[in-house]
Amino acid sequence: MVKQITVLSGKGGTGKTSLVGSLAALTKKTVMTDCDVDAPDLHLLLKPEILQTEELKASRVAVMDEEKCIQCGKCEELCRFNAIEKLVIDPVLCEGCGVCVYVCPVEAVELRETISGYAFISRTKYGSMSHARLNPGEENSGKLVSLVRQNAKKIAETENCELIINDGPPGIGCPVIAAVGGVDIGLIVVEPTLSGIHDMKRALGLLSHFKTPSLVCVNKYDINEENTDRIVEFCRSNGVEVVGKIPFDPLVTEAMVAGKSIVEYSPKSRVSEAIAELWKRTLKNI
Amino acid sequence: MIITVASGKGGTGKTTVAVNMALSLENVQLLDCDVEEPNSHILLQPRIHETKPVYTKFPVISEELCDYCGKCSAFCAYNALFVAPKTVMVFPELCHSCGGCALVCPKNAITEKERQIGTIKKGEAKGVEIVYGELNVGEAMSVPLIREVKKQIKNNKTVIIDAPPGTACSLVASVHNSDYCILVAEPTPFGLHDLEITVQVLKDLGVPMGVVINRAGLGDRKVYEYCEKETVPLLLEIPFSKQIAELYSRGIPFAVEMPEWKKKFQKILDKIER
Numbered sequence: 123m124v125k126q127i128t129v130l131s132g133k134g135g136t137g138k139t140s141l142v143g144s145l146a147a148l149t150k151k152t153v154m155t156d157c158d159v160d161a162p163d164l165h166l167l168l169k170p171e172i173l174q175t176e177e178l179k180a181s182r183v184a185v186m187d188e189e190k191c192i193q194c195g196k197c198e199e200l201c202r203f204n205a206i207e208k209l210v211i212d213p214v215l216c217e218g219c220g221v222c223v224y225v226c227p228v229e230a231v232e233l234r235e236t237i238s239g240y241a242f243i244s245r246t247k248y249g250s251m252s253h254a255r256l257n258p259g260e261e262n263s264g265k266l267v268s269l270v271r272q273n274a275k276k277i278a279e280t281e282n283c284e285l286i287i288n289d290g291p292p293g294i295g296c297p298v299i300a301a302v303g304g305v306d307i308g309l310i311v312v313e314p315t316l317s318g319i320h321d322m323k324r325a326l327g328l329l330s331h332f333k334t335p336s337l338v339c340v341n342k343y344d345i346n347e348e349n350t351d352r353i354v355e356f357c358r359s360n361g362v363e364v365v366g367k368i369p370f371d372p373l374v375t376e377a378m379v380a381g382k383s384i385v386e387y388s389p390k391s392r393v394s395e396a397i398a399e400l401w402k403r404t405l406k407n408i
Numbered sequence: 409m410i411i412t413v414a415s416g417k418g419g420t421g422k423t424t425v426a427v428n429m430a431l432s433l434e435n436v437q438l439l440d441c442d443v444e445e446p447n448s449h450i451l452l453q454p455r456i457h458e459t460k461p462v463y464t465k466f467p468v469i470s471e472e473l474c475d476y477c478g479k480c481s482a483f484c485a486y487n488a489l490f491v492a493p494k495t496v497m498v499f500p501e502l503c504h505s506c507g508g509c510a511l512v513c514p515k516n517a518i519t520e521k522e523r524q525i526g527t528i529k530k531g532e533a534k535g536v537e538i539v540y541g542e543l544n545v546g547e548a549m550s551v552p553l554i555r556e557v558k559k560q561i562k563n564n565k566t567v568i569i570d571a572p573p574g575t576a577c578s579l580v581a582s583v584h585n586s587d588y589c590i591l592v593a594e595p596t597p598f599g600l601h602d603l604e605i606t607v608q609v610l611k612d613l614g615v616p617m618g619v620v621i622n623r624a625g626l627g628d629r630k631v632y633e634y635c636e637k638e639t640v641p642l643l644l645e646i647p648f649s650k651q652i653a654e655l656y657s658r659g660i661p662f663a664v665e666m667p668e669w670k671k672k673f674q675k676i677l678d679k680i681e682r
Contacts, residue, residue: 131418132444132445133418133419133445133447134417134418134419134420134445134573135417135418135419135420135573135594136418136419139598158574159576160574160575160576160579160605161416161417161418161573161574161575161601161602161605163417163597163598163601163602166597166598166601182485200507200511202505202506202507203506214580214584214613215584217485217504217506218485219485219486219504219506219508220483220485220506220508221506221507221508221511224483224508224511224512225511256575256576258575258605258606258608258609258612259575259576259577259579259580259609259612259613260576260577261576261577263574263576263577264548291574292418292419292444292445292573292574293442293444293445293550293572293573293574294444294445294543294545295444295543295547295548295549295550295578296548296549296550297576298444299546299548313419313657314657315656315657315658315659316450316657316658316659317423317447317450317451317656317659320445320447320450321445321447324444324445324545327545327546328545328546331545331546332546345653345654345657346654346657346658349657349658372626375596375626375627378596378597378598378627379596379597379627379628381597
């Protein structure tokens, strides 16, 4: 059985992708995914060569033929998304439900399929990668995440990989739920700020809601050690293991500017050592 | 005037900019539309005077009236209904509450019920009126809650909207109908990449925009070059500073401790109004 781990955070920008980029360099027989489909960044570190591209058509949008419209106003009256105003459809507000099409007595409205985004299967120097790109402003990020994970699973099976590491999106909503469903472990990256702690608690709540075992690692732990102690204490009293603490180091940004993970850029740095250590402890839980 | 603060990439400082700007202006209403992980209230510590649950509708099938014709599930664009030979399964978390299933049911067997998806809180702190939404943990859809938060907009105030990260539907719902969008970007490759996607969304929506560069001094110059090339105005630079990071970690808006910044945030509004 292929094991799966998702790196998440609740709050954005805590270092998920920088960590996952480093884990790619530390593991073998692993498929990497980027489940942050509307702001993906992992490819900037792993530089994938795209082998396959797949279109996801999951959205529909209502389009009105003004010449056929008899201005009865039924569509506007029944649209729950307030997407029709003075008989003009706002494609931004339209959720493609089809109520307007159904109630129109003269077939003046139709639904058109739109492309939600693209899923990619790629090769990197660390192994295969499954990722995607949601079209700007689109819905259905959850469906695209599910497609990324299905693709990763197929690759893992054909290539005999033992592990899938998912780089998760921020938040706790639709795409995050799609990124944590059925995984063996959720690893939360938290920064020792009050906002970070607040958001970590909600992310832990999400994992426990879906009965997913959780681990925590503190990034930039030394920017506020008092808050780091609070995180460790909170996790201890809730039975969550803190697998590591990563120090703040501008080298991480330097590595990113060079298009590399920190483990690759500066393998002997304190950050790289902390990541190697936390990964060892994470693997013991899988 | 409605100004949305957005970023694409998470953790670039949207909430920092939104809250500090709100504290620097007069007659302000701050709306936190990052309903999955709202943080504005952590920095503002408002006194909450109203809490109200937000509901969404979902279908309930009368087993007595239903003859399992399957028209409802065929109509549903979100796979929220599944009709088996002798039963109908409803998945409320997939339902967008369009009401279509009840419309198409030939037996009038479908009614709608409400369930809570989150909460709206209203409060006040340091002269700033704040409204924020909190999505229930485990709930997938944030857009209906974002729309409820935005219904609280007061037109006689300067409204600042703290948007969620990302470039998907929740950003669009937050920024829709805004007069201006402030993009907060980090001068790093990740920051640049996500800024480019967000600029695309805003161009598609036709919302004018400008950039605040946060943690200036880190990373490289590529974000600056991009803004110049795309003629997106640079509104403000906030330097990478240990003091600002430390204040943030303790939940303190830096313009409170460093009041000289209030003028700089006021100037952003001047630039926008011009």
